[in-house]
Amino acid sequence: MSTPPPTSAEEPWPVRTVARKIQAWIDRLGAVWVEGQLTQVTARPGSQTAFLVLRDPAADVSLGLTAPTSMVRGTVPPLTEGARVVVHGKPSYFFGRGTLSLRVDEIRPVGVGELLARIERLRALLGAEGLFDPGRKRRPPRLPRCVGLITSRASAAEHDVVTVATSRWPAVRFRTVNTPTQGTQAVPEILDALGALDRDPDVDVIVLARGGGSVEDLLPFSDEALCRGVAACRTPVVSAIGHEPDTPLVDHVADVRAATPTDAAKRIVPDLSEETAHLAQLRRRAHRALHAWVEREDARIAALRRRPVLADPLGPVSAREDAVATRRARARQVLEAGLVAREADVRHLRASLTALGPAATLARGYAIVQHGGAVDAPVLRSAETPSPGDALRVRLADGAVHAVVAQDDE
Incomplete structure (x- = not known):
């Protein structure tokens, strides 16, 4: 295929050329299998072509479908808006209107068994990622300032939650966001409401509430995008979907699972x-x-x-006073007896010293001779020591006399 010449403001392509090129490129695309939820089914009597709209349950994305009217009417069970289907078709570009659609040659309704099998596969995936782990779940406050409530407008679930909660704790405040709880718009609008309430600083706990229903009705609450949105919330989330036997996947991801909306009201506020x-x-x-x-x-x-000691504080002192006086008298007696004994000892020692001292000896007629005339002259102990003419001092009992050594004539 030859490369077309470039376009410019002076040489633009006409609309038909652009449409043909887009059509030619899309015609080269192969057939695909697509799963989604039908939001519109139009099969007019007498028309050979039925027009359908297939929507992604987890995103705001839609795709137009064209199919033979006989195939749409012959599908069992009949196709209705909100049904989950798998279609096989080839992308087609309508040249006249410039629209893209999927030309369908086979439509397979997704049965309950297939839906449950897909939910179980998603349950295993989310469980492996730890979204069901009890350790990541947070406990709602015992007395929340404000409760965020996501439910359908004027529903029995909203009535049950608000009525039971206010009867238990009249001061409780609600910030209610009404959204679809089934159908194609449920997941995107619930995610938007969840994000808005999670960002609200006054909301302390968020309640997802819905009454019972079939597997198809509760399917949005097993959607992967909603489960991950609940897991990402910083505000504790209470799930109250359906009745006791109903267990959508959001019940396992939420911080608290309530069996019913009434049970959720009992869990979020205490009874006054x-x-x-x-x-x-x-x-x-x-x-x-x-x-x-x-x-x-x-x-x-x-x-x-x-x-x-407290009843009679002076009693013990008085009792000890006599003992102190007795011990003082005994100490005095012992001290005096000791002094008397020591005094007698001193007298005895004095008498002994007097009797044994030099004065008593001198009194008996003895004398002490000192070699020299001085008082401190040495005592003469031998007759051979002095020489003739030496001075002597003779000490007697009543005084001292001086003498001189005479010459021995012999």
Whole structure:
């Protein structure tokens, strides 16, 4: 195929040329299998072609379909808006209107068994990623300031949640966002409401509420995009979808699963009468505990006051006073006896010294001779020591006399 000449403002292509080239390029595309949810089924009587709109359940994306009217009417079960289908077709470009559609040659309704099988596969995938892990779940506040509620308009679920919650705790406030809870628009609008409530700083907990229904009706709450949106919320999410047997995947991802919308209302706020009774019980217990403590401490103080040291503080001192006086007298007696004994010893020692001293010896007629005339002259101990003419000092009992050594004539 030859390359077309480039276009310019002076040499533009006409619309038909562009449409033909787009048609030629799309005609080269092969057939594909596509899954989605029907949002429009138009099969007019007498027309050979039926027009359908297939929507992605998790995104705001739609695709037009064309199919033989006989095939659409002959499908069992009959095709209706909201049905999940798998179609086989080839992209087709309508030259006259410049629109793209999928020319379908086979339509297969997705049965309940296939839907359940896909939900189980998604359950295994999300579980492997840890979205069901109890460790990541957060506990809602015991008394939320404001409760975000996502449910359908004027539904029984909204009535049950609001009525039961306000009867349990009249001061509770709700910020309600009404969205479809089934059909093609459910998942995108619920995700938008979830994001808005999660960003609201006043909302402390978010409740997803819906009444019971078939597997197809509850299918949006097993959608992968919604499950991941709930897991990404920073605000705790309570799931109250259907009745007790209904367990869509969002129940496992949410922080709290409630069996019914009524059960969700009981889980998000406490019961005022129960809390009042519990508070009264705590006050009575505190009153009894305080009185018991006061009585116990009063008895302890009374016991301390009955002790002798506090009942008669001077009694022990008086009792010890006589003992101190007795011990003082005994100490005085012992001290005096010791002094008398020491005095006698001194007298005995004095007498002994007097009897043995040089003065007593001199008094008996003895004398001490010193070699020299000085008082401190050495004592003469031998007659051979002095020489003739040496001075001597003779000490007697009553004084001292001086002498001179004479010459020995012999």
